[in-house]
Amino acid sequence: MKNLTRLGVHTITTKPWDIDVAARNYAEKGVAAISVWREALEGRNIKSTGQMLRDTGLTITSYVRGGFFPAESAKDRQVAINHNLKMIDEAAELGAPLMVLVCGAVPRQPLNVSRTQIRDGIAAILPHAAACGLKLGIEPLHPMYADNRSAINTLKQANDMVEELASPHLGVVCDVYHLWWDPDLKRETIRCGNNGNLLAFHVCDWKTPTEDLLLDRGLMGEGCIDIKQIREWIESTGYNGFIEVEIFSKKYWAMDQTDFIDKIISAYLQHV
Numbered sequence: 001m002k003n004l005t006r007l008g009v010h011t012i013t014t015k016p017w018d019i020d021v022a023a024r025n026y027a028e029k030g031v032a033a034i035s036v037w038r039e040a041l042e043g044r045n046i047k048s049t050g051q052m053l054r055d056t057g058l059t060i061t062s063y064v065r066g067g068f069f070p071a072e073s074a075k076d077r078q079v080a081i082n083h084n085l086k087m088i089d090e091a092a093e094l095g096a097p098l099m100v101l102v103c104g105a106v107p108r109q110p111l112n113v114s115r116t117q118i119r120d121g122i123a124a125i126l127p128h129a130a131a132c133g134l135k136l137g138i139e140p141l142h143p144m145y146a147d148n149r150s151a152i153n154t155l156k157q158a159n160d161m162v163e164e165l166a167s168p169h170l171g172v173v174c175d176v177y178h179l180w181w182d183p184d185l186k187r188e189t190i191r192c193g194n195n196g197n198l199l200a201f202h203v204c205d206w207k208t209p210t211e212d213l214l215l216d217r218g219l220m221g222e223g224c225i226d227i228k229q230i231r232e233w234i235e236s237t238g239y240n241g242f243i244e245v246e247i248f249s250k251k252y253w254a255m256d257q258t259d260f261i262d263k264i265i266s267a268y269l270q271h272v
C-alpha cells in the first residue's frame, strides 16, 4: 500500500486545473493535503471553497502567498501591509492554519533596507495573524530572486528574523529548491526544527540546465537536490508535518494533469 498520508500538493503545481477539479483529483489519487494559492480562489466564495476542500477529505496546509513588504515609499509599504491584512482574513475564511510569506525586495534599494522593511512589515501584521489564530511562515528564496522577490535568501536569515520577532505565530518554511545549495543548511534546518519554528516543507528538484528561472522546476528525482538527506535533517528534529510538492513548470503544465499527478506520486514515493 502506498503511503501518501503526508503528501501535499500546491494548487499552482497543477495550475491548469480549477481548484475543484484539482481537489477531486488529488483526493482520488490519495494525496492528503492541499496548499491553496490565492489565484486559485479568484471569483470564488472563499469560505465555501474551504468547506469543499475539507469535504473531499483534504487537509488545507497553507494559503500562499503573502509578503512583498519592501517598497520605496512609506505609502506603498502601507499598501503592502493592508494587502497582507486582507490576505490574513482570507486565510482565516479558507480555514488555512498558515500563510506563507514571500518577503519581497526592490531592485533600486539595498538588500539591508529591504530586510528592515520586511521585519517591520511582518511585525505590523503579526497581531492580526495572532488574533485570527493564523501562523505566518517566512519562506527564504534562492538568491537568484534577491533583486525583486525576496531579500531573505537563506534559512539562517529567516531563523534570525523569526527569533528576533519571537512570536508563537511566526516560523519558517523550508523549500528545497531555494535552500539546497546552502552549506549551513543542516545546522539551520535543525535549528528551526528544534525551536518548533519549522512550519512547512516544500519539495521539487533543481534541473541542469534550468531553462527558466521561475517556470522550470523539476520533479523530485529529476535534478541534483538530495531531498532525502534534507528530509532526514528535518525529521531528526521531530518534524512530522506534510511534505508539499510545489512545482512551477511550463513543461508539466502543458501535459495532461492527471498523468502529472501520477508522476508526482511515483516521484514522491521514490525520491523524497
Ligand code: ZN
Pocket (backbone or CB within 6 Å): 139, 174, 175, 202, 246
Ligand atoms: Zn515553496
